[in-house]
Amino acid sequence: MTNIPKEEGLDHTISVLKEGYDFIPNRSRQFNSNLFETSLLGERVICMTGEEAGEIFYDNNKFIRSGAAPKHAQKTLLGEKGVQSLDGEAHHHRKAMFMELMNPEHIRQLGKLIADEWERKLDGWGDGETIRLYQVAQEVLTRAAVRWAGVPLEEKDVEKRTRQLAQLFESPASVGMKYRGAVHARKELEKWIAGLVEDVRQNKLQPPSGTALLTFSEHKDLEGKLLEPRIAAVEVLNIVRPIVAISIYIAFTGHALLQHPDERAALEGSKEEPLEHFVQEVRRLYPFFPFNGARVKDDFEWKGMTFEKGTLVLFDFYGTSREEKNWPDPDQFRPGRFASASVTPFNFVPQGGGDYATGHRCAGEWATIEVMKVTLDYLANKMAYDIPEQDMGYSKASMPAVPESEIIMENVRRR
Numbered sequence: 001m002t003n004i005p006k007e008e009g010l011d012h013t014i015s016v017l018k019e020g021y022d023f024i025p026n027r028s029r030q031f032n033s034n035l036f037e038t039s040l041l042g043e044r045v046i047c048m049t050g051e052e053a054g055e056i057f058y059d060n061n062k063f064i065r066s067g068a069a070p071k072h073a074q075k076t077l078l079g080e081k082g083v084q085s086l087d088g089e090a091h092h093h094r095k096a097m098f099m100e101l102m103n104p105e106h107i108r109q110l111g112k113l114i115a116d117e118w119e120r121k122l123d124g125w126g127d128g129e130t131i132r133l134y135q136v137a138q139e140v141l142t143r144a145a146v147r148w149a150g151v152p153l154e155e156k157d158v159e160k161r162t163r164q165l166a167q168l169f170e171s172p173a174s175v176g177m178k179y180r181g182a183v184h185a186r187k188e189l190e191k192w193i194a195g196l197v198e199d200v201r202q203n204k205l206q207p208p209s210g211t212a213l214l215t216f217s218e219h220k221d222l223e224g225k226l227l228e229p230r231i232a233a234v235e236v237l238n239i240v241r242p243i244v245a246i247s248i249y250i251a252f253t254g255h256a257l258l259q260h261p262d263e264r265a266a267l268e269g270s271k272e273e274p275l276e277h278f279v280q281e282v283r284r285l286y287p288f289f290p291f292n293g294a295r296v297k298d299d300f301e302w303k304g305m306t307f308e309k310g311t312l313v314l315f316d317f318y319g320t321s322r323e324e325k326n327w328p329d330p331d332q333f334r335p336g337r338f339a340s341a342s343v344t345p346f347n348f349v350p351q352g353g354g355d356y357a358t359g360h361r362c363a364g365e366w367a368t369i370e371v372m373k374v375t376l377d378y379l380a381n382k383m384a385y386d387i388p389e390q391d392m393g394y395s396k397a398s399m400p401a402v403p404e405s406e407i408i409m410e411n412v413r414r415r
């Protein structure tokens with residue numbers, strides 16, 4: 001029996017905060033192993049990276065999600081008792097409701113709402129405006145996300161709700177004031193949406209059919225009971241929050257466009273395929289969601305190593321989407337690689353891997369691609385702008401990473 005390579009020392013939580021996205025890739029290189037053992041937040045943890053590890057991590061017979069997410073993330077990013085924390089039949093049943101919302105027609109509608117919001121911005125900017133792409137994208141996405149979800153939002157509240165939603169995904173690794181602010185934001189958002197769920201149930205509010213607010217207000221669990229309003233709110237926020245989080249990918253899309261002017265020509269004419277390849281390469285290359293955790297369901301062995309029941313295991317998304325054997329020259333931005341790449345459910349995992357319906361893979365992956373494509377088309381073909389000197393760097397220690405300048409664009413106008 002081989003032993004899993006083990007990082008010496010009492011606790012390495014600080015190294016996760018210092019090295020961020022590179023924490024698992026750095027050690028897997030050092031140990032020359034796609035799995036190793038460490039200690040985080042006072043607990044023994046196994047970290048894994050690469051396609052093969054992904055196949056294991058997404059095996060429902062080997063891993064469960066219950067008890068895997070840290071409290072910190074539940075209080076901010078995820079919320080409590082949402083789909084991410086469920087296993088087995090209960091998970092399958094709740095996940096089906098998400099996947100229902102992701103039909104092609106509904107996703108096209110989301111893309112249309114996003115385009116409408118960019119149009120409105122361009123109308124408002126007239127002959128030219130200076131913007132930070134990351135910030136403007138958050139507002140555009142919030143407006144489109146609430147409409148798509150059937151959530152009424154008054155104009156006077158747009159700024160406040162946009163900020164609160166952003167606090168949820170900007171804070172999971174934060175401490176102190178920033179963390180407390182995000183906990184407060186989640187409480188406020190859940191209270192707001194839970195109130196709307198009750199209004200729907202009392203017929204005081206009628207969201208359009210097929211929207212998240214209506215679907216989750218009416219959803220019954222396996223025992224035939226409606227979800228508690230708070231939990232329905234967590235699930236509505238599981239639609240709205242990540243749509244606003246696509247602002248991070250939009251900032252990186254802007255980054256990629258500015259850093260790789262040679263790739264722009266292919267985007268002219270707004271053709272589907274080049275737009276798609278470009279956004280796929282942004283999702284592959286840029287850091288967003290570093291890793292996720294699950295617990296060992298029952299003792300099992302893999303590659304001669306024992307995984308004991310209850311052990312927390314982290315699977316590396318960032319490193320896996322850059323594994324050299326599947327992604328030659330992994331650090332190069334080359335959208336064209338997607339013309340011939342053989343993508344499997346486990347080798348390209350910016351939003352998780354495995355199966356959508358039976359596993360925990362991100363329900364919003366297709367919607368994310370659509371939102372990014374529509375926005376890229378605006379950035380590449382429908383907007384004119386000047387780019388001033390700015391700090392285009394980003395820190396891989398900060399999770400999530402965002403370009404320092406948030407992508408400043410001057411004189412933004414319709415092209």
Ligand code: HEM
Binds near residue numbers: 243
């Ligand atoms: C339209 C936008 C999005 C929606 C509606 C959405 C929704 C969801 C939902 C409901 C889950 C839980 C799935 C489950 O537990 O079964 C999930 C998982 C996840 N999402 Fe998204 N998401 C969106 C965008 C994003 C974005 C932009 C990212 C950024 C990388 C992301 C990363 C993830 C990750 C990493 C997981 C966990 C995957 C795993 O553990 O395997 N999502 N998403």
